[in-house]
Amino acid sequence: MLLADDEAMVRAGVRAILARDPAIEVVAEAADGCEALDAVRALRPAVALLDIQMPRLDGIAAAARIHQELPGTAVIMLTTFGEDEFIGRALREGASGFLLKADDPRELLTGVHAVAAGGAYLSPKVAARVVAGLRSERMAGGGPARNAVEGLTGRENDVLTLLGAGLSNAEIAARLLLVEGTVKAHVSAILGKLGVRNRVEAAIAAYEAGLAGRNRRTGA
Numbered sequence: 001m002l003l004a005d006d007e008a009m010v011r012a013g014v015r016a017i018l019a020r021d022p023a024i025e026v027v028a029e030a031a032d033g034c035e036a037l038d039a040v041r042a043l044r045p046a047v048a049l050l051d052i053q054m055p056r057l058d059g060i061a062a063a064a065r066i067h068q069e070l071p072g073t074a075v076i077m078l079t080t081f082g083e084d085e086f087i088g089r090a091l092r093e094g095a096s097g098f099l100l101k102a103d104d105p106r107e108l109l110t111g112v113h114a115v116a117a118g119g120a121y122l123s124p125k126v127a128a129r130v131v132a133g134l135r136s137e138r139m140a141g142g143g144p145a146r147n148a149v150e151g152l153t154g155r156e157n158d159v160l161t162l163l164g165a166g167l168s169n170a171e172i173a174a175r176l177l178l179v180e181g182t183v184k185a186h187v188s189a190i191l192g193k194l195g196v197r198n199r200v201e202a203a204i205a206a207y208e209a210g211l212a213g214r215n216r217r218t219g220a
Contacts, residue, residue: 001047001112003029004036004062005078006054012103013220014049014078017105033057040073046116052079052086059091067094067198073214074115075172078108087126091200097121117157117168130204148194149209155213157192161187165197 003018003026007012011029018024027043030036034056039047048066050059057065061077076097077090090098096115099107103123111121122130152160155176162172168185173180191197194205 001026001043001049001116002036002039002043002073003049003053004031004033004039004054004059007051010051014108018112019023019106020105021109021112024109027106031055032060037065040070042072044121045073047074047076048111049076049078049112052077052081052090058148060086060093060095063090064093067100074118076111076115076121082126082129084129087129091204092197094198096198096200097122098126101123114166114168116200117170119166119168120198120203121166121172122200148205149211150189152191156186156190159183159200160190161211163187163190164203164211166203 001024003011003014003017005014006030015026015029016025023069026037027045030039032055034051036048036054037057047188050062052059054062060078061081066073066075074096074153075094076099077086077095078101079086079141080101082100082108097120099111099112099121100123100219103125107123111123114121149157149160158176159172162175167175167199169180170184172178176183187199187202190202192219194202196205
Protein backbone atom coordinates (compact mmCIF):
# COMPACT_ATOMS: atom_id res chain seq x y z
CA MET A 1 0.00 0.00 0.00
CA LEU A 2 0.93 3.67 -0.36
CA LEU A 3 1.10 6.04 2.61
CA ALA A 4 0.87 9.79 1.90
CA ASP A 5 1.10 12.56 4.49
CA ASP A 6 3.09 15.79 4.44
CA GLU A 7 4.27 15.31 8.05
CA ALA A 8 7.17 12.87 8.41
CA MET A 9 6.37 12.16 12.06
CA VAL A 10 2.80 11.21 11.16
CA ARG A 11 4.00 8.91 8.38
CA ALA A 12 6.40 7.23 10.80
CA GLY A 13 3.64 6.69 13.35
CA VAL A 14 1.15 5.33 10.84
CA ARG A 15 3.78 3.08 9.31
CA ALA A 16 4.57 1.68 12.76
CA ILE A 17 0.89 0.81 13.25
CA LEU A 18 0.66 -0.84 9.84
CA ALA A 19 3.84 -2.82 10.55
CA ARG A 20 1.97 -4.65 13.33
CA ASP A 21 0.10 -6.57 10.65
CA PRO A 22 2.35 -8.85 8.58
CA ALA A 23 -0.28 -8.96 5.83
CA ILE A 24 0.13 -5.23 5.14
CA GLU A 25 3.16 -3.97 3.22
CA VAL A 26 3.88 -0.28 2.70
CA VAL A 27 5.56 -0.13 -0.71
CA ALA A 28 5.95 3.64 -0.90
CA GLU A 29 5.53 6.91 1.00
CA ALA A 30 4.69 10.35 -0.33
CA ALA A 31 4.85 13.84 1.17
CA ASP A 32 2.27 15.47 -1.11
CA GLY A 33 -0.57 14.63 -3.44
CA CYS A 34 1.49 14.78 -6.63
CA GLU A 35 4.05 12.35 -5.23
CA ALA A 36 1.20 10.07 -4.15
CA LEU A 37 -0.35 10.11 -7.62
CA ASP A 38 3.00 9.37 -9.27
CA ALA A 39 3.65 6.48 -6.86
CA VAL A 40 0.23 4.95 -7.53
CA ARG A 41 0.80 5.20 -11.27
CA ALA A 42 4.19 3.49 -10.95
CA LEU A 43 3.42 0.81 -8.35
CA ARG A 44 -0.34 0.20 -8.60
CA PRO A 45 -0.80 -0.56 -4.87
CA ALA A 46 -4.04 -2.14 -3.72
CA VAL A 47 -4.65 0.71 -1.26
CA ALA A 48 -3.59 4.36 -1.06
CA LEU A 49 -3.85 5.96 2.39
CA LEU A 50 -4.03 9.74 1.93
CA ASP A 51 -4.09 12.76 4.22
CA ILE A 52 -6.48 15.50 3.14
CA GLN A 53 -4.37 18.62 3.53
CA MET A 54 -1.16 18.17 1.55
CA PRO A 55 0.83 20.60 -0.61
CA ARG A 56 0.64 20.86 -4.41
CA LEU A 57 -2.34 18.46 -4.67
CA ASP A 58 -4.62 17.84 -1.69
CA GLY A 59 -5.67 14.35 -0.72
CA ILE A 60 -9.23 14.59 -2.01
CA ALA A 61 -8.06 15.85 -5.41
CA ALA A 62 -5.49 13.05 -5.50
CA ALA A 63 -8.23 10.54 -4.60
CA ALA A 64 -10.34 11.78 -7.51
CA ARG A 65 -7.44 11.38 -9.95
CA ILE A 66 -6.63 7.91 -8.64
CA HIS A 67 -10.28 6.84 -8.88
CA GLN A 68 -10.51 8.08 -12.47
CA GLU A 69 -7.15 6.84 -13.76
CA LEU A 70 -6.38 3.80 -11.59
CA PRO A 71 -9.62 2.34 -10.20
CA GLY A 72 -7.76 -0.80 -9.14
CA THR A 73 -6.26 1.19 -6.26
CA ALA A 74 -8.73 1.83 -3.44
CA VAL A 75 -8.36 5.07 -1.49
CA ILE A 76 -8.71 5.65 2.24
CA MET A 77 -8.62 9.14 3.68
CA LEU A 78 -6.78 9.40 7.02
CA THR A 79 -7.17 12.87 8.48
CA THR A 80 -7.78 15.03 11.50
CA PHE A 81 -10.68 16.70 9.69
CA GLY A 82 -14.00 14.95 10.30
CA GLU A 83 -16.29 17.74 9.15
CA ASP A 84 -19.22 16.74 6.98
CA GLU A 85 -17.87 18.78 4.06
CA PHE A 86 -14.64 16.78 3.92
CA ILE A 87 -16.39 13.45 4.39
CA GLY A 88 -18.90 14.18 1.65
CA ARG A 89 -16.29 15.45 -0.80
CA ALA A 90 -14.00 12.47 -0.21
CA LEU A 91 -16.77 9.92 -0.76
CA ARG A 92 -18.08 11.70 -3.82
CA GLU A 93 -14.60 11.74 -5.34
CA GLY A 94 -14.17 8.01 -5.00
CA ALA A 95 -12.68 7.30 -1.57
CA SER A 96 -13.66 3.87 -0.25
CA GLY A 97 -12.75 4.64 3.35
CA PHE A 98 -12.55 7.56 5.76
CA LEU A 99 -10.63 7.32 9.03
CA LEU A 100 -9.64 9.87 11.66
CA LYS A 101 -6.15 10.15 13.09
CA ALA A 102 -7.74 10.18 16.55
CA ASP A 103 -9.30 6.74 15.97
CA ASP A 104 -8.16 3.58 17.70
CA PRO A 105 -5.19 2.18 15.70
CA ARG A 106 -7.15 -1.04 15.26
CA GLU A 107 -9.62 0.87 13.08
CA LEU A 108 -6.79 1.63 10.67
CA LEU A 109 -5.87 -2.02 10.26
CA THR A 110 -9.50 -3.08 9.94
CA GLY A 111 -10.17 -0.37 7.37
CA VAL A 112 -7.16 -1.25 5.23
CA HIS A 113 -8.16 -4.93 5.11
CA ALA A 114 -11.80 -4.09 4.34
CA VAL A 115 -10.96 -1.76 1.48
CA ALA A 116 -8.24 -4.02 0.07
CA ALA A 117 -10.81 -6.83 -0.07
CA GLY A 118 -13.12 -4.70 -2.20
CA GLY A 119 -15.30 -3.34 0.58
CA ALA A 120 -15.71 0.11 2.10
CA TYR A 121 -14.98 1.33 5.61
CA LEU A 122 -15.84 4.37 7.69
CA SER A 123 -14.57 4.80 11.23
CA PRO A 124 -17.39 4.65 13.81
CA LYS A 125 -17.30 8.40 14.42
CA VAL A 126 -17.49 9.15 10.72
CA ALA A 127 -20.18 6.52 10.13
CA ALA A 128 -22.30 8.10 12.86
CA ARG A 129 -22.14 11.48 11.12
CA VAL A 130 -22.97 9.97 7.74
CA VAL A 131 -25.92 8.00 9.12
CA ALA A 132 -27.24 11.08 10.94
CA GLY A 133 -27.07 13.07 7.72
CA LEU A 134 -28.75 10.34 5.71
CA ARG A 135 -31.47 9.94 8.32
CA SER A 136 -32.28 13.63 7.96
CA GLU A 137 -32.38 13.27 4.18
CA ARG A 138 -34.67 10.27 4.41
CA MET A 139 -37.03 12.19 6.68
CA ALA A 140 -37.17 14.83 3.98
CA GLY A 141 -37.88 12.12 1.43
CA GLY A 142 -35.74 9.31 0.01
CA GLY A 143 -37.81 8.82 -3.11
CA PRO A 144 -35.04 9.08 -5.74
CA ALA A 145 -32.98 6.33 -4.15
CA ARG A 146 -36.01 4.07 -3.70
CA ASN A 147 -37.02 4.62 -7.33
CA ALA A 148 -33.51 3.75 -8.54
CA VAL A 149 -33.36 0.59 -6.43
CA GLU A 150 -36.69 -0.53 -7.85
CA GLY A 151 -34.95 -0.90 -11.21
CA LEU A 152 -32.61 -3.60 -9.87
CA THR A 153 -33.18 -7.30 -10.32
CA GLY A 154 -33.85 -9.44 -7.26
CA ARG A 155 -30.27 -10.72 -7.18
CA GLU A 156 -28.85 -7.22 -7.62
CA ASN A 157 -31.02 -6.11 -4.72
CA ASP A 158 -29.54 -8.90 -2.59
CA VAL A 159 -26.01 -7.87 -3.55
CA LEU A 160 -26.72 -4.20 -2.83
CA THR A 161 -28.11 -5.03 0.60
CA LEU A 162 -24.92 -6.88 1.53
CA LEU A 163 -22.73 -4.28 -0.12
CA GLY A 164 -24.48 -1.67 2.00
CA ALA A 165 -23.55 -3.71 5.06
CA GLY A 166 -19.88 -3.37 4.15
CA LEU A 167 -19.25 -6.90 2.91
CA SER A 168 -16.50 -7.45 0.35
CA ASN A 169 -17.13 -9.20 -2.96
CA ALA A 170 -15.73 -12.44 -1.55
CA GLU A 171 -18.00 -12.24 1.50
CA ILE A 172 -21.04 -11.47 -0.65
CA ALA A 173 -20.20 -14.42 -2.90
CA ALA A 174 -19.98 -16.74 0.10
CA ARG A 175 -23.24 -15.43 1.57
CA LEU A 176 -25.17 -15.76 -1.69
CA LEU A 177 -23.42 -18.93 -2.92
CA LEU A 178 -22.05 -17.21 -6.02
CA VAL A 179 -18.61 -17.04 -7.59
CA GLU A 180 -16.75 -13.80 -6.94
CA GLY A 181 -16.67 -12.89 -10.64
CA THR A 182 -20.47 -12.96 -10.73
CA VAL A 183 -20.63 -10.65 -7.73
CA LYS A 184 -18.24 -8.21 -9.43
CA ALA A 185 -20.52 -8.20 -12.49
CA HIS A 186 -23.55 -7.53 -10.30
CA VAL A 187 -21.75 -4.69 -8.50
CA SER A 188 -20.80 -3.09 -11.83
CA ALA A 189 -24.42 -3.36 -13.00
CA ILE A 190 -25.68 -1.87 -9.73
CA LEU A 191 -23.32 1.12 -9.97
CA GLY A 192 -24.51 1.78 -13.51
CA LYS A 193 -28.21 1.47 -12.72
CA LEU A 194 -27.98 3.65 -9.61
CA GLY A 195 -25.81 6.22 -11.36
CA VAL A 196 -23.15 6.12 -8.64
CA ARG A 197 -19.37 5.94 -8.96
CA ASN A 198 -18.27 3.61 -6.20
CA ARG A 199 -19.29 1.19 -3.47
CA VAL A 200 -19.61 3.87 -0.81
CA GLU A 201 -22.14 5.82 -2.88
CA ALA A 202 -23.98 2.56 -3.57
CA ALA A 203 -24.08 1.83 0.17
CA ILE A 204 -25.47 5.30 0.79
CA ALA A 205 -28.14 4.68 -1.85
CA ALA A 206 -28.99 1.40 -0.10
CA TYR A 207 -29.48 3.25 3.17
CA GLU A 208 -31.56 5.99 1.56
CA ALA A 209 -33.74 3.36 -0.08
CA GLY A 210 -34.42 1.67 3.24
CA LEU A 211 -32.28 -1.43 2.68
CA ALA A 212 -30.10 -0.67 5.71
CA GLY A 213 -32.68 -2.17 8.01
CA ARG A 214 -32.05 -5.54 6.41
CA ASN A 215 -28.26 -5.31 6.73
CA ARG A 216 -26.56 -7.79 9.00
CA ARG A 217 -23.33 -5.92 9.50
CA THR A 218 -22.42 -2.25 9.89
CA GLY A 219 -19.28 -0.19 9.63
CA ALA A 220 -19.22 0.60 5.92
